[in-house]
Amino acid sequence: MTIPATAFDPPLTACPLCGSTAIAAHDHDYRGARIARCRACGVRFMNPQYTDAYLAEYYATYIQEELESPERKARRLAHKTANVAALERFMAPGRFFSIGCGDGLELQVAKARGWQVEGYDVDPVTTARVAKKVGATVYTGDLFALPLECGAYDCVYLDQVLEHPKNPGDYLRLCHRLLRPGGVLYIGVPNIASAASTFKSALGKAGLKKRRGKHYDTFHHLFYYAPSTLPRLLESRYGFRVERVMGDPKPRAKPSVIGRAWDAVVRRVPMLDSSFAVIARPVKGASK
Numbered sequence: 403m404t405i406p407a408t409a410f411d412p413p414l415t416a417c418p419l420c421g422s423t424a425i426a427a428h429d430h431d432y433r434g435a436r437i438a439r440c441r442a443c444g445v446r447f448m449n450p451q452y453t454d455a456y457l458a459e460y461y462a463t464y465i466q467e468e469l470e471s472p473e474r475k476a477r478r479l480a481h482k483t484a485n486v487a488a489l490e491r492f493m494a495p496g497r498f499f500s501i502g503c504g505d506g507l508e509l510q511v512a513k514a515r516g517w518q519v520e521g522y523d524v525d526p527v528t529t530a531r532v533a534k535k536v537g538a539t540v541y542t543g544d545l546f547a548l549p550l551e552c553g554a555y556d557c558v559y560l561d562q563v564l565e566h567p568k569n570p571g572d573y574l575r576l577c578h579r580l581l582r583p584g585g586v587l588y589i590g591v592p593n594i595a596s597a598a599s600t601f602k603s604a605l606g607k608a609g610l611k612k613r614r615g616k617h618y619d620t621f622h623h624l625f626y627y628a629p630s631t632l633p634r635l636l637e638s639r640y641g642f643r644v645e646r647v648m649g650d651p652k653p654r655a656k657p658s659v660i661g662r663a664w665d666a667v668v669r670r671v672p673m674l675d676s677s678f679a680v681i682a683r684p685v686k687g688a689s690k
């Protein structure tokens with residue numbers, strides 16, 4: 403059950419997102435993964451992190467669900483539709499680039515709503531299938547070496563992506579380059595500061611949890627963001643102006659008057675939700 407020591411790089415001595423060397427041990431999980439916290443920007447991250455070889459092997463066997471129940475598909479469709487509708491409050495449909503587009507559902511949703519869509523993901527077999535299904539360009543390979551047009555996109559979209567890579571700062575710099583002035587960055591990430599996660603962390607530290615730190619999901623999540631950390635980093639280090647921080651716009655599984663009212667509350671109070679979304683625009687010419 404414990405992760406082998408060979409799966410890890412040497413420990414990081416500086417925060418990968420802000421560069422500060424003021425990093426401290428914060429928590430660990432039941433498999434032996436260690437979580438650090440940057441005292442400067444507040445972001446938590448696995449430290450040491452997995453080796454590239456370990457991650458390559460993990461993602462090689464990370465097969466996306468192709469057979470899902472109609473109920474689950476309908477829920478995901480409603481979720482993606484809500485996400486795209488939320489960002490459309492800040493940007494009319496134009497060029498849309500989804501990094502980590504998975505099975506392409508959000509590309510289909512955005513295309514149907516009038517966006518010109520392109521995507522990127524790591525698995526060449528899946529991306530070829532998604533490109534055909536959606537009728538769009540879906541890139542694979544080295545994200546940072548793609549022939550993408552800079553300053554050309556109206557929206558760059560990363561939903562449940564930024565917690566995975568070892569270099570999230572490179573992703574944010576790429577987003578800044580790709581967006582046109584006034585364009586919109588949409589980021590959805592798990593919320594490590596949600597009420598539920600905070601409670602689970604406290605139970606773990608008190609020794610009251612069988613699988614301590616399970617909510618960090620260290621099988622493939624390396625960074626742990628909060629509404630108090632990521633938006634501030636976007637503004638202070640990555641040249642964005644944050645327009646909105648909200649609980650994930652997903653609708654409840656069973657719509658009802660109470661469910662819809664709760665959705666509205668969660669959007670305004672991100673700590674109530676297990677993930678949150680940030681909408682930001684690049685400040686062109688800003689240092690980054």
Ligand SMILES: [Zn+2]
Pocket residue numbers: 417418419420421422440441442443444445
């Ligand atoms: Zn930091």
